[in-house]
Amino acid sequence: MKALDTTELKSLVEALVFVSDVPVKVDKLAEMLEVDRGDIRSVLDELEQDYRERGIHLARVAGGVQFRTDARFADAVRSLQKSRPFRFSRAALECLAIIAYRQPVTRGDVEYLRGVDSGGVLKTLLDKRLIRILGKKDVAGRPLIYGTSCEFLEIFGLHSLEDLPTLKEFSELDLDLAEEATAPPAEDSSGAADEPSIH
Amino acid sequence: MKALDTTELKSLVEALVFVSDVPVKVDKLAEMLEVDRGDIRSVLDELEQDYRERGIHLARVAGGVQFRTDARFADAVRSLQKSRPFRFSRAALECLAIIAYRQPVTRGDVEYLRGVDSGGVLKTLLDKRLIRILGKKDVAGRPLIYGTSCEFLEIFGLHSLEDLPTLKEFSELDLDLAEEATAPPAEDSSGAADEPSIH
Amino acid sequence: MKLDIKLENFEGPLDLLLHLIRSNEMDIWDIQINRICEQYLAILDAMQSLNLDVAGEFLVMASTLLHIKSKLLLPQSEFEEGEEEEEDPRAELVRRLLEYQKYRVAALELDDRDLLGRDVYARKFTSPELADVEGEEYFEVSLFDLVEALQDVLARAPKEAVHEIGFESVSIAERINHILDRLCGHESLSFKELFADRPARIDVVATFLAMLELVRLRTIRLMQTDRCGEIWIFPTADGEEPVVGGLEDESLGYN
Numbered sequence: 001m002k003a004l005d006t007t008e009l010k011s012l013v014e015a016l017v018f019v020s021d022v023p024v025k026v027d028k029l030a031e032m033l034e035v036d037r038g039d040i041r042s043v044l045d046e047l048e049q050d051y052r053e054r055g056i057h058l059a060r061v062a063g064g065v066q067f068r069t070d071a072r073f074a075d076a077v078r079s080l081q082k083s084r085p086f087r088f089s090r091a092a093l094e095c096l097a098i099i100a101y102r103q104p105v106t107r108g109d110v111e112y113l114r115g116v117d118s119g120g121v122l123k124t125l126l127d128k129r130l131i132r133i134l135g136k137k138d139v140a141g142r143p144l145i146y147g148t149s150c151e152f153l154e155i156f157g158l159h160s161l162e163d164l165p166t167l168k169e170f171s172e173l174d175l176d177l178a179e180e181a182t183a184p185p186a187e188d189s190s191g192a193a194d195e196p197s198i199h
Numbered sequence: 200m201k202a203l204d205t206t207e208l209k210s211l212v213e214a215l216v217f218v219s220d221v222p223v224k225v226d227k228l229a230e231m232l233e234v235d236r237g238d239i240r241s242v243l244d245e246l247e248q249d250y251r252e253r254g255i256h257l258a259r260v261a262g263g264v265q266f267r268t269d270a271r272f273a274d275a276v277r278s279l280q281k282s283r284p285f286r287f288s289r290a291a292l293e294c295l296a297i298i299a300y301r302q303p304v305t306r307g308d309v310e311y312l313r314g315v316d317s318g319g320v321l322k323t324l325l326d327k328r329l330i331r332i333l334g335k336k337d338v339a340g341r342p343l344i345y346g347t348s349c350e351f352l353e354i355f356g357l358h359s360l361e362d363l364p365t366l367k368e369f370s371e372l373d374l375d376l377a378e379e380a381t382a383p384p385a386e387d388s389s390g391a392a393d394e395p396s397i398h
Numbered sequence: 399m400k401l402d403i404k405l406e407n408f409e410g411p412l413d414l415l416l417h418l419i420r421s422n423e424m425d426i427w428d429i430q431i432n433r434i435c436e437q438y439l440a441i442l443d444a445m446q447s448l449n450l451d452v453a454g455e456f457l458v459m460a461s462t463l464l465h466i467k468s469k470l471l472l473p474q475s476e477f478e479e480g481e482e483e484e485e486d487p488r489a490e491l492v493r494r495l496l497e498y499q500k501y502r503v504a505a506l507e508l509d510d511r512d513l514l515g516r517d518v519y520a521r522k523f524t525s526p527e528l529a530d531v532e533g534e535e536y537f538e539v540s541l542f543d544l545v546e547a548l549q550d551v552l553a554r555a556p557k558e559a560v561h562e563i564g565f566e567s568v569s570i571a572e573r574i575n576h577i578l579d580r581l582c583g584h585e586s587l588s589f590k591e592l593f594a595d596r597p598a599r600i601d602v603v604a605t606f607l608a609m610l611e612l613v614r615l616r617t618i619r620l621m622q623t624d625r626c627g628e629i630w631i632f633p634t635a636d637g638e639e640p641v642v643g644g645l646e647d648e649s650l651g652y653n
Contacts (some may be wrong), residue, residue: 011254015268016279018255019525055210056217068518069214077519080215085516093505116410116455135362155514170496173426220523268527
């Protein structure tokens, strides 16, 4: 490909990221366009800046970049698409949290930490491609080991697992949680009883 | 919808046009957002101006507006498309599963199990190098026998075929799911446009 | 203690215990097992008296609590001197509760993020720009494309013909010559054009093998308009006259 000036490269990268339905990686852009990674990174930084105040933003997710709508327009987007919001059940979120932070983990690990059977939730998370089977643990019984998937990063808007906030260590009870537990579970408060949900 | 100032309306319209897979009509936007058509038209004019020098443009097509990549990037856009990661159709996944678990298998075996012609899917899988031809079966017709490839293991992050979960391990997860299904609402997120899915 | 607690509001016994300890405003490091145990069992009883199923995990925890309670009743003096001091019977439960709480908080944090498909949206569809990507371009045909085309034709061939294979003598060379004859004076020829409306299966096979042979001899090239589209036969563009005639079956290894 012929040499591009920065403006041209920026426009080209913008077009490519726009047209892709999955996050596009810096390496892929660099390879495709035969341009240094550093140059790609700098036009991405510029693009990120350009879109900061707009209705869509350049998000760094799942090891790549993707244009995404601003969160404050979620309701309007949904009504345009005639889609209903999904929500994650607490069980699904707990399993995901455990798997995300502790991977690779076995079903047994998850169940010990949660104190409840989690086979069904794991199956659902596998079905939804939020977690994946990493292989089998090299111990008696060779239990399956699980980790989070690329889709997990994509959906939760994480660039990589290192992007996860540090786990809070507690030596006391979290009082914020206390309030929440006495009320009905938080995710039911949204009103729509028939919302699709991921359990 | 509460009154929006022009900047906010512009961002909102930008987000809606961005996320739509078909051209969006002015009337539809006006009706949805409960805003005068004139206001919609004027923010569209502004957006058109904003994007004039960018890699994507606001195009007026089929009685509506749509973001389109600049025509001069058509070749690059096409090559991006070609290097898209392989996505599995339901059929592809079924075939791959049968081959992974039953290998070596012939096409006949696959079709017997699926009950439908599977040649096209096998071809795709061969093209994508997820399966390979192991040889010919020593029976009448000498049918090709298929097995999975190294790439298959790589893509699925498996060290060896022994790391494939057994069907029993899966039915255990399923069993839990069946139990759960009797109590809480059905898990389904069919409404969520962006739910993780296998295409 | 109110008993209007719904077990299904809790993710499990650990969650319920955290709730009880919090609502009793107890110090996690000094759980009054008697009180907690009593309340916990009362909730389980209430559930059972309503004929509601109580999951096994809740019952297991009940027995754990009772076990801890009984251990606490044993006087410390029963342990011989010099023996390593026994750990507080509540210690493991406390560790588990704090560990569980950690992931419980992490789960809520995950839920607080802007989720794709819930809070933010991307273009999760194929752009119109890409819809006609494969357009008029030609791709080199792979063997699999060929086999697929063969299967198409075979599917249309009369089934009875299958049984005639092996008895009819078919000359590959004759088919090669037929292809080259048809190709003469044409820029290209489609695979389908080589056949009559309802070709015998044996003819299809022979023609197919002939075509492969011609590809091997670099006399023709096969191209396809798209992955599943029509296969086109082109003479090779190296200017040489295609070898016509003089091909014997034996020289090709077919008999």
